[in-house]
Amino acid sequence: MTPTTATANPALSAMKDIRLPPEIGFWPPAPAILALFILALLSLIALSVWLYLRHQQKRRQQAPAKAALQLLSQLDSEDPQLMLQLSALLKRCAISYGGREQVASLTGECWYQYLDQALPVKQQGKFQRLLQQRYQMRPSAEDGEELKTLCQQWLLCAPSYYRRASKGGKSC
Template structure:
């Protein structure tokens, strides 16, 4: 009989390293957070795209109007109609569809992003050109103002 109890001890065995699968609970939580963030970002982007659909449509229509610019009352009426549609989408609580004449001019200038004073003659001529046999507004100036007004602030 051996009296040495240490002789019965075995060497220390290091446990096998953990496998790749299944991950620790912290990784599952991180995965769920990432999935939630991606979902929220996709939802936000979709809502923003839907909210700004009027902007894409209005710019497309404005390009069409610019390509067939003419110094006619009908063309200026179409341009003002496009601006009114955009104003109704952009400022629905202010009821721009009911405005005409000086009120419509003031509304366009008030909601214009910049150069309000410099734009007044152009906007006045543009709105009045809808009712004149021979409009005195340049279509280029009117298109330039419309682009400035529509590009000022998206929802």
């Protein structure tokens, strides 16, 4: 007969089971993980602030064009003074973008060329033909509508054109 292990060696019966250490918990994290978490949080905050400031700057840049578009929609295309009103409206908006010293003194051919710079290539050259009719007694309603549409196009292109121009870019 074989003796049992407890009877064979009495010292084994006095031993206790091995106690395992407790499981490693989630908190507190290791210092490197905590540093990465803080860095990610700070990056997220910085990105949020940067995006907010960029959005505010874009809104400020578009504000003159937005106000001018509202005024443009109120103008009557059959008004005899339409050509002068549109030229004045564009001049005020261009001054807010390009600066008074650069824009206020522009007249005639220089003014038309200045307006054409912000337009897409396929639209360039139309301002000169339409705004030269501003001293006619009764410009046609079609010309008035075409000029209003062209002014609307300019007002939509102007913010992005001036933003690129301030960074050294080309027109749209």
